Amino acid sequence: MSSPTVSLTEFNTFGLAAHCQQLIRATNQRQLIAACLAHADDAIPALILGGGSNMLLLEDYLGTVIKIETRGIEVSEDAEYYHLTVAAGESWHGLVEFCLQQNIAGLENLALIPGTVGAAPIQNIGAYGIEFAAVCEWVEYLDLRSGEIVRLTHQQCQFGYRDSIFKRLLRHRAVILQVGMRLSKRWQAIVNYGPLQSLGDAATSQAIFDTVCRVRREKLPDPEQVGNVGSFFENPRVTARHFAKLKQQYPQIVGYPQADGQVKLAAGWLIDALGLKGESIGGAAVHQQQALVLINQGQASSADVLALAQRIIERVKAAFEVELIMEPRAYGARGEWSNAQ
Structure with missing residues (x-):
C-alpha cells in the first residue's frame, strides 16, 4: 500500500497534520451515496468527514476519506x-x-x-x-x-x-x-x-x-486562528449525594440539577479550579480564557494532545472523583480509535 499523500490538515479544526490515501468530496446526495456504497466493504472503512470540528486525526489515515459537502x-x-x-x-x-x-x-x-x-x-x-x-x-x-x-x-x-x-x-x-x-x-x-x-x-x-x-467569541478561540475542537470534555454527571459532598469541599463548584435527579457539573470549572489554564505539553495547551478548550499552539502532535488530555483526566479524577470523557471522536490509521476515551 502506498503512503497517504492527500493532506487533511485543513479539514480538521484542531489542525493536526494528517493525510489519507484518497479524498472524495461529495457535493450532492447522489455522489455521497455512491461514494459511501462503493467503499462500504473496504478493509479499512471509509472515514466520513463533515466539518472536522469534533474529531482528532491521530495519524495518517490508510483508507478513503469521504467529505460531505452537500447543500440545500x-x-x-x-x-x-x-x-x-x-x-x-x-x-x-x-x-x-x-x-x-x-x-x-x-x-x-x-x-x-x-x-x-x-x-x-x-x-x-x-x-x-x-x-x-x-x-x-x-x-x-x-x-x-x-x-x-x-x-x-x-x-x-x-x-x-x-x-x-x-x-x-x-x-x-x-x-x-x-x-x-x-x-x-x-x-x-x-x-x-x-x-x-x-x-x-x-x-x-x-x-x-x-x-x-x-x-462565544470572547471565550472560545476561532478555529481558523487557533486550532481547537471547542469543548474537549463532556460535562460529567454525578449523583446528588456526590454533588453535596463536593459542595462541602468546594463551595463555589458549579452544578445543574437534572430531571433524573443527577447533577451536571461544569467540566470547565473543574479544570479551572485545579489551576490548569495554560497547562501545556508540547504544542498542545489548555486555553487561557476557557479551561474546557484545548488548543493547538502551532505544531501540536496527536501525542501532545492525548498526553495533555490524560493529565487533565487524572487530575480531575484525583481531586473530585469524577471521570471526564473526551467529547471529540479520535481516529487512528485504520478507523476510530476505541481507546480514546
Whole structure:
C-alpha cells in the first residue's frame, strides 16, 4: 500500500497534520451515496468527514476519506410550525443565520457551534439551555450495511445528553444525509442560562443570537486562528449525594440539577479550579480564557494532545472523583480509535 499523500490538515479544526490515501468530496446526495456504497466493504472503512470540528486525526489515515459537502435548505410551514429539510453538508451556524434572515426563530441559542448539520444529531449538540433534540423532527441516513435510506423519527433517534442512537447502535453504520427540523411559530425566548439571563423574557431572537455570538467569541478561540475542537470534555454527571459532598469541599463548584435527579457539573470549572489554564505539553495547551478548550499552539502532535488530555483526566479524577470523557471522536490509521476515551 502506498503512503497517504492527500493532506487533511485543513479539514480538521484542531489542525493536526494528517493525510489519507484518497479524498472524495461529495457535493450532492447522489455522489455521497455512491461514494459511501462503493467503499462500504473496504478493509479499512471509509472515514466520513463533515466539518472536522469534533474529531482528532491521530495519524495518517490508510483508507478513503469521504467529505460531505452537500447543500440545500427547504422550508415549508403550517399554521403552527416551520418545517426545515436541511442537507447534511450545510454549515450549522450558516443555518442559524439563514433562519434569522427568514424571521424563523428557535435556533439562535445554538449560534456559532462549529461543524455541519449532519453532525448535529450525532452529538445532540446543545448550548445556552437548548439541545438539537428540542427541534429535531426526523433524521434520514444511509445504512451502510443494507444500502437503504432510512428515516428515523425524533423518538427513534434516542437522544440524550451529547448522545444519540448514531453514537451507539448505528455507530459506523449510518451516514446522515439530511435532517428535518420543526420550529414553532409561537416562539418563546430561552434566556435562563448564564449571560442570557440579563436579556429578560422579552428578548428578541436577534438579541439572543448577538449575545451568544459575542460571548462565544470572547471565550472560545476561532478555529481558523487557533486550532481547537471547542469543548474537549463532556460535562460529567454525578449523583446528588456526590454533588453535596463536593459542595462541602468546594463551595463555589458549579452544578445543574437534572430531571433524573443527577447533577451536571461544569467540566470547565473543574479544570479551572485545579489551576490548569495554560497547562501545556508540547504544542498542545489548555486555553487561557476557557479551561474546557484545548488548543493547538502551532505544531501540536496527536501525542501532545492525548498526553495533555490524560493529565487533565487524572487530575480531575484525583481531586473530585469524577471521570471526564473526551467529547471529540479520535481516529487512528485504520478507523476510530476505541481507546480514546
